[in-house]
Every structure is written in structure tokens, then in C-alpha cells.
Amino acid sequence: MATMTKEAPVMENALSETHGTMQLVSFQLDKELYGIEITKVREIILIAEITRIPQTPHYVKGLINLRSTVIPVIDLRSLFGLEQGEMTDESRIMVLQSAGKTIGIVVDAVSEVLRVKRDQIAPPPPTVAGLGREYLTGIVKLDKELLILLDIDKILGKNGEEVLDAVAAAY
Numbered sequence: 001m002a003t004m005t006k007e008a009p010v011m012e013n014a015l016s017e018t019h020g021t022m023q024l025v026s027f028q029l030d031k032e033l034y035g036i037e038i039t040k041v042r043e044i045i046l047i048a049e050i051t052r053i054p055q056t057p058h059y060v061k062g063l064i065n066l067r068s069t070v071i072p073v074i075d076l077r078s079l080f081g082l083e084q085g086e087m088t089d090e091s092r093i094m095v096l097q098s099a100g101k102t103i104g105i106v107v108d109a110v111s112e113v114l115r116v117k118r119d120q121i122a123p124p125p126p127t128v129a130g131l132g133r134e135y136l137t138g139i140v141k142l143d144k145e146l147l148i149l150l151d152i153d154k155i156l157g158k159n160g161e162e163v164l165d166a167v168a169a170a171y
Contacts, residue, residue, distance in 0.1 A: 020117055020118035020119065021115050021116065021117055021118070022037060022115070022116055022118065022121075023037070023038040023039075023113060023114070023115050023116075024036065024037060024038060024113070024114045024115075024116060024140070024147070024149070025037075025038050025041045025044075025094070025110065025112075025113055025114075026110075026111040026112055026113075026114055026147055027092075027094065027107040027108070027109060027110045027111055028090075028107065028108045028109045028110075028111060029076055029077060029080075029082070029107055029108050030077060030082045030083065030085060030108065032148060033111065033142075033145055033146070033147045033148065034107075034147065034148045034149075034150055035114065035140060035147045035148070035149050035150065036094070036096065036149075036150050036152050037152070038113060040096050040097065040098050040152045040153075041094055041095070041096055042095045042096060042097045042102065043094075043095045044092050044093070044094050044095070044110050045066065045092065045093050045095060045104075046092065046093075047087055047091050047092065047093060047106070048064045048065075048066070048093065049064070050062040050063065050064055050073055051063045051064070051065075058078050059074055059075050059076075059078035059079040060072060060073070060074060060075070061073040061074065061075045061106060064093065064104060066095065066104075069102070071095060071102055071103065071104050072103055072104070073093060073103070073104040073105070073106060074103060074104070074105050074106070074155075075105075075106050076105050076106065076107065077106070079155070080135075085108060087106075088108070088109075090108060090109035091106065091107070091108055091109065092106075092107055092109065092110050093105065093106055093107075094107055094110065096152055098152050098153050099153060105155075114140075114142075114147075116140050116142075120140050120141050120142075121137075121138040121139070121140050121141075121149060122138055122139045122140075122141060123138050123139075124136040124137075124138060124139060125139075134154060135150050135151055135154050135155050136148060136149065136150065136151065137149040137150065137151045
């Protein structure tokens with residue numbers, strides 16, 4: 001039995017190496033590079049008119065009307081406790097879908113679509129503390145920089161419920 005236990009992880013590692021790539025959409029936020037799995041990104045749009053909603057959490061920018069669908073928009077800078085930046089020509093709203101929820105996030109710029117190997121992804125260091133740590137999946141080691149991989153399911157899960165509840169209460 002001990003032999004089978006040792007062999008199972010080896011087979012699992014071989015499978016993960018064969019099928020071990022992931023596509024990410026990378027974006028900038030306060031001069032740092034972040035990434036989200038491409039399967040969670042529905043589309044990327046220019047900054048549209050955002051309708052503010054009273055009495056919502058500080059990180060909720062408001063609502064946008066995207067082809068007759070009302071979508072709440074979260075400001076990741078506010079959510080992560082970063083300094084507020086100005087909207088530029090590079091700023092975008094990434095429309096994300098996860099767990100049946102559609103939410104937009106405001107980012108400083110969208111960089112590119114990357115294909116990374118699973119062995120390029122390291123777990124977040126235990127020394128990283130703070131509110132944003134709960135949203136981290138890992139750190140991707142690129143050639144010249146590090147990319148912070150976000151777990152959008154956790155962002156949309158916890159904050160998505162708060163956002164949708166706050167928006168519903170405002171109506």
C-alpha cells in the first residue's frame with residue numbers, strides 16, 4: 001500500500017505538467033500587475049458613465065448600463081485600500097462573470113492575455129498580510145516582474161453579495 005501512495009502523486013504531477021497551463025488576463029492597478037483567469041472575463045469595455053448609488057459600500061462605484069443590462073461596478077483600488085487614482089485613457093471596466101453573478105471592476109489598464117504554466121505560480125507568501133490577502137490565489141513569476149493572481153470567485157462571492165444587496169436596497 002505504501003508503494004501505491006507514493007506512485008499516485010507522481011502520476012498526478014505528470015498529468016498536471018501535461019495539462020498545466022492557464023490563460024490569464026493581466027491588468028494594472030496602482031503600478032502593480034494583476035491577473036484573473038480568462039474564463040471569468042466576459043468582456044473589457046471603456047469607462048462608461050457610472051451611476052452612483054447612495055448608501056453603498058465605499059468600494060462600489062455604482063452601476064453601468066451595458067446593452068440593457070444593469071451591472072454593478074467595484075473599484076478594486078478602494079476594495080484593496082489603495083490610494084485613489086485618476087481615470088485615464090487606459091482605464092477600463094472588466095466585466096466578470098462568476099457563480100452566476102456579473103460585476104464590473106475598474107482597472108488602470110488592461111495589459112495582455114498570458115498563458116502561464118502552473119509551475120510559474122507560487123502560493124502567496126505567508127508574510128503577506130492585510131485585507132487583500134484573502135483574494136490572492138498566488139504569485140506568477142514572469143521574466144521581469146511578478147503578477148498577483150486574484151481569485152475573482154472570492155471577490156465576487158463576498159463583495160458581490162454585498163454589492164447586489166446594497167444596490168437592491170437602494171431601489
